[in-house]
Every structure is written in C-alpha cells, then in structure tokens.
Amino acid sequence: MTSVFAKLDVDGDGKTNDASRLTTSLPAWRERTGPEAYRITREARPAYDHPIADQWHAIGTSIYQFLDSQGVKWTSIDPVAFAEEGEVEPFCPLLMWIGVHPKSLIYDAAVAAAGGFPEIEVAFRESVINRSVATGPKLLPFNPLRDPVPELLKPFTPTLGLSIAPLKTPYYEGTGALYLRVGNTDKRTVLLTAAHVARPGLQQCCHGHAESIDVWNDNIARLSEQSAEREEDEEMAEKRQEYVDLVNKARKKIEKINKLHNYVTKFWATPKHRIIAHQFTHDWALIELYEEKISWDSFKGNKVYVGENLSSSDYGKIMLPRPEDQAGYKYPRDGLLQAYGVVKEKEIRSPQYLDGHKCLLVVKNGMATGTTVGRVNGLYSFTRVYTEHGIQQTSVEVAVLPYDRRRGAFSASGDSGAIVFERGGGIVGMLTGGSGTTEATDTTYLTPYWWLEEQIKKVLPVSYLYDDV
Structure with missing residues (x-):
C-alpha cells in the first residue's frame, strides 16, 4: 500500500504537481473532474492517538535509517494527517511527509524509496531545515493599553518577544525567551533561549x-x-x-x-x-540578566503579547472554538497571556481540547511573524541538518502545523527562542526552527518545555519560572 506524489510537493500543501500519483491498494485522494475543474486545496492536520504512537520512535528511526541506506538526502519526517481546506476531520489519517533537499531526488528514486514502506502512505517534498535566526539603554516598559504602537515597541521590551542580539555579531538575530528565577535567598534572573541565538558557530x-x-x-x-x-x-x-x-x-x-x-x-x-542519543534538540542556553537593565517596577514577567495580528474576538474564536469553552472566557488583560504551568508529554500526544476534532491549539509571538496560531502534532517529527563539513545532525522535534492556509505559516526566520503556549498559558515548548522551501516555514519545530525543564534542573536545581506579575 505505497503511494508517492509523482513530483516533489514543492508547495508543501499536500497536492500533487501533475495529478499523477502512484497508489496501490489505497483509496485515491479526491480530485475534481471536467475542463474547468479547479484543484482541491488540502491542509496538514495533527495526528493524535494513532495506533503507532507507542512504537513511533522505533518506526521513525527505521524509516530514516532506510532512507540513509538508499542515499536519500532527507531533511524532515513529519507523520501528519491531511484534510481538505476548511475541514476539521482528516480524510487521510496518517501520511509520512518526507522532506528532501531541493533537486536531490528524482521521481524514480522517490518511487524506489517509497517502496521500502509497503504499509505506509508516503509523500516527498522539497524542504530544508532552518534554524530560525535573525548593548545600550534599559529595556523599555510595555503597556499595550497605553502604548500607541505596541507591535513596534515590543522588541525593545522584556516581554516574551524579547529580541536577542548575541555577542554583538551580525550573524544571528533571534527572538524570545523565558524568565527563570535561580536561588532561594539571593535570587537571580536568567533567560532561557535557543543556543544558536546565543552563540555563533x-x-x-x-x-x-x-x-x-x-x-x-x-x-x-x-x-x-x-x-x-x-x-x-x-x-x-x-x-x-x-x-x-x-x-x-x-x-x-x-x-x-x-x-x-x-x-x-x-x-x-x-x-x-x-549518535549519543535519539532525543530532542540540545539547542538551549541560559543567560543571566544584568539587574540594572530591567525596570522592575514595570516588568511584566512571563507574559506574551497575543494582541498583535489578532483581534480579541478572533483570538477567542480560534483558541476556544466550541460554545461551551467560550462561556466563561475572558480575553487576557491588555492582550498579555500569563505563562502558567507546563504542558506534559501526555497532553501533547493526546490533547483534551476540541475544535470539532481533537487538537492542541497554540500561540506564540515572534520577532519575524508576530502573533500566530497553530496546531501541535501528536507524533514527534525527525529532522536532519547537513553542515557544510558533511556532519549530520539528527534530532526529534515537536511539530507545529499552520492553523490554516489563509493565516499562513506559524513561524519564519527570526522567530527562534519564541515560547509557544496553549490557550491557558501552559508552556508547550521553545521554537528552534522549521522546514520548507521558503523563509516562511510550513512546519515549525519546538523543543518541548517539559524536557527542557528536566535539563535545566540538572544544571540549576533551584530554579523555577519567574513569579506571576
């Protein structure tokens, strides 16, 4: 039961480029017919509670090992579902969406590679993994209620869209951080951000x-x-x-x-x-803050501005789509969502929220794209980065898919380090990169915060999220 898109899905939308799709024993994806029939647009959807979930790590590892044996220069393996545009219920419950370096895989080789997975539906697409990167006076206070242009002021404030220009180099520009407190009595404040933002190669x-x-x-x-x-x-x-x-x-x-x-x-x-382990990306850094650089009387703590790009009405409709969820809903005051708690692995794999279908909806505010919403996938992705010296870096990631085609990508280059939240303020993870053929990625990758917290505790046992402000 193997299928492969006849040409590489360079648009990243799950559509074949010439409508010829190799399929054996699988129902064909619906296509309109007739001289004026227009193509059906499809969107990636998360896969939750799939029967392969418990064995997925081993299955995913065997998939990329087989691709390696075939000489396929793969970049990402995303186990996703697909739905027709505007529909919540997927018509395709699981598809191995495999990214390959542009112009590195011809059609016949794609067919041969897909033949290695006789029980799995496979689609190849051209894609690359991008790590999303892009001293002076005190950081400015941030008050969306009063500030005339909060979306422009945000990068110069300690709100969670904080822009980081590390080591005074022009090579990286990132965004986002999470504030942690260290120590019992003599407390210090540190930032958690992506390591590739904090240091050059x-x-x-x-x-x-x-x-x-x-x-x-x-x-x-x-x-x-x-x-x-x-x-x-x-x-x-x-x-x-x-x-x-x-x-x-x-x-x-x-x-x-x-x-x-x-x-x-x-x-x-x-x-x-x-290979030291198949685990999440070790791409995090802690930076201790100069206390005198922060105006503590106006410090907002771990709050993210969700008002940019979204009205309060739109935000409520997207993040709480069911009428029963909206009954007691209040938009975060001034559009500042307070970080509260950690989303555990079980909730990522099998969320309790619904948008007509089980789904973990998330929000972030990044330097490049501002406030965006997306859907977290329940199965982890595998990613592969090839350095210029031939070194391969393989890791496991939490994938976030765009909310829909109309709202566009969840992230783009320059959003690294942004913290991603579920609707109640629970911390899902830290943004480290994405895949796609353009700067605006069609799949965003996170390191889950439940795992990051475990690693931080090994370095700083007495550390915790900054107090609610």
Missing part, C-alpha cells in the same frame, strides 16, 4: 577574526609608511605594537578554532560516532 568566529586581521594589518602597513616618512614617535610605536599584538592574538584564536574543527571532522565524521 565556528565558521562565523573564524570569519570575524580573519576580517579583523585584514583591518589590523592594513593599519600596521599605514603606520609603517608614516614611520618611513618621518621619525617614529613613542605614541606611533605603541599603536603599531598594539595592532601587532591583536593580529597575533587573533591568529592564535583561529589556530585553536581550526584545531577543534579538525578534531571534530576527524573523529566525529562517522555517523555511529556522533
């Missing part, structure tokens, strides 16, 4: 040092020219020596970085040497 470090060396060498040459024209004074000699010392220091730094790089590529190039 090896290549960026080398590139930056090399650029600096070029500038310093140019300064040394100019000072030498001036010394040749007239007698070098003490000040000029000290300045030239200062640049010489900077060049020597930078070269030593590059040597150390290259030494580490050589070690990694030499001893970690073989996949079996790199």
Whole structure:
C-alpha cells in the first residue's frame, strides 16, 4: 500500500504537481473532474492517538535509517494527517511527509524509496531545515493599553518577544525567551533561549577574526609608511605594537578554532560516532540578566503579547472554538497571556481540547511573524541538518502545523527562542526552527518545555519560572 506524489510537493500543501500519483491498494485522494475543474486545496492536520504512537520512535528511526541506506538526502519526517481546506476531520489519517533537499531526488528514486514502506502512505517534498535566526539603554516598559504602537515597541521590551542580539555579531538575530528565577535567598534572573541565538558557530568566529586581521594589518602597513616618512614617535610605536599584538592574538584564536574543527571532522565524521542519543534538540542556553537593565517596577514577567495580528474576538474564536469553552472566557488583560504551568508529554500526544476534532491549539509571538496560531502534532517529527563539513545532525522535534492556509505559516526566520503556549498559558515548548522551501516555514519545530525543564534542573536545581506579575 505505497503511494508517492509523482513530483516533489514543492508547495508543501499536500497536492500533487501533475495529478499523477502512484497508489496501490489505497483509496485515491479526491480530485475534481471536467475542463474547468479547479484543484482541491488540502491542509496538514495533527495526528493524535494513532495506533503507532507507542512504537513511533522505533518506526521513525527505521524509516530514516532506510532512507540513509538508499542515499536519500532527507531533511524532515513529519507523520501528519491531511484534510481538505476548511475541514476539521482528516480524510487521510496518517501520511509520512518526507522532506528532501531541493533537486536531490528524482521521481524514480522517490518511487524506489517509497517502496521500502509497503504499509505506509508516503509523500516527498522539497524542504530544508532552518534554524530560525535573525548593548545600550534599559529595556523599555510595555503597556499595550497605553502604548500607541505596541507591535513596534515590543522588541525593545522584556516581554516574551524579547529580541536577542548575541555577542554583538551580525550573524544571528533571534527572538524570545523565558524568565527563570535561580536561588532561594539571593535570587537571580536568567533567560532561557535557543543556543544558536546565543552563540555563533565556528565558521562565523573564524570569519570575524580573519576580517579583523585584514583591518589590523592594513593599519600596521599605514603606520609603517608614516614611520618611513618621518621619525617614529613613542605614541606611533605603541599603536603599531598594539595592532601587532591583536593580529597575533587573533591568529592564535583561529589556530585553536581550526584545531577543534579538525578534531571534530576527524573523529566525529562517522555517523555511529556522533549518535549519543535519539532525543530532542540540545539547542538551549541560559543567560543571566544584568539587574540594572530591567525596570522592575514595570516588568511584566512571563507574559506574551497575543494582541498583535489578532483581534480579541478572533483570538477567542480560534483558541476556544466550541460554545461551551467560550462561556466563561475572558480575553487576557491588555492582550498579555500569563505563562502558567507546563504542558506534559501526555497532553501533547493526546490533547483534551476540541475544535470539532481533537487538537492542541497554540500561540506564540515572534520577532519575524508576530502573533500566530497553530496546531501541535501528536507524533514527534525527525529532522536532519547537513553542515557544510558533511556532519549530520539528527534530532526529534515537536511539530507545529499552520492553523490554516489563509493565516499562513506559524513561524519564519527570526522567530527562534519564541515560547509557544496553549490557550491557558501552559508552556508547550521553545521554537528552534522549521522546514520548507521558503523563509516562511510550513512546519515549525519546538523543543518541548517539559524536557527542557528536566535539563535545566540538572544544571540549576533551584530554579523555577519567574513569579506571576
């Protein structure tokens, strides 16, 4: 019972590009007929309580191992359902939506790869994994009730859309963080954010040092020219020596970085040497705050602004779609949703909320896309990132699918570190990236907070979410 879309689903919408779909023993997806028939638009939906749920980790691992054996340069494996646009109930309860690097898989090879899963419906699409990245005065207070343009002010405030510009480098720009308190008596405040937002990679470090060396060498040459024209004074000699010392220091730094790089590529190039566990992305960092940078009298704590892009009416209709849910509903005051509690793994796999069908609806506010809503998938995704040095990074992720095609992607490049909440303020996870062929991803990936909390407790046993404000 294998099916494969005849051409790669480059639109990421679950549609075939030429209506020819290989299928054996499976009912065909409905297509309109006639000379003026328009195509049926389909949307990805979460899969919950599926019979394979308990064995999915082992099944997913065997799927990507088979793809590796076939030489398929896969990037993501998302076990999702599909529904026709506007419909809640899926007509396809489970499909392996497999992303591959653009222009890396021809049709015949896709058919051969799909043949390795005789009991699973498979669709290939072109897709890449993107880690969603993009000092001075105090951060500004944030009061949506009073501020004339809160959506523009938000990035400069400590609200959970906080923009992070790490290490004063131009390479990364991320958004979002969660505030934690550390200690019993002498309490400190730290931020939780994505690690790739908080530190640059090896290549960026080398590139930056090399650029600096070029500038310093140019300064040394100019000072030498001036010394040749007239007698070098003490000040000029000290300045030239200062640049010489900077060049020597930078070269030593590059040597150390290259030494580490050589070690990694030499001893970690073989996949079996790199696998330490099949688990969630270790892409998190804690940053201790300067207390004097925060205006504590106006500090909002762990609250996310959900008013951007959504009216209070729209937010209520989307997040609480059933009349019985809306009976006692109150929109968060000033559009600020308070973080409250943690959504556990059981609730992610089998949510109790309904939108006509079982669903875990979520919201986030990111630097790139502002407030967006989406649907959390009940089965974890597998992702694969290929570095320029041939190193493969495979991880497990929680996937968030767009709410619908009209509202667009849940995230885009620049949203990393954003905290994702369910409607009551329960923390679902931290955004680390997404997949798709454009900057606006069709699938967003999270590291679940229940797991992050376990890892943080290993480093900081006495730590907890910042008090409600």
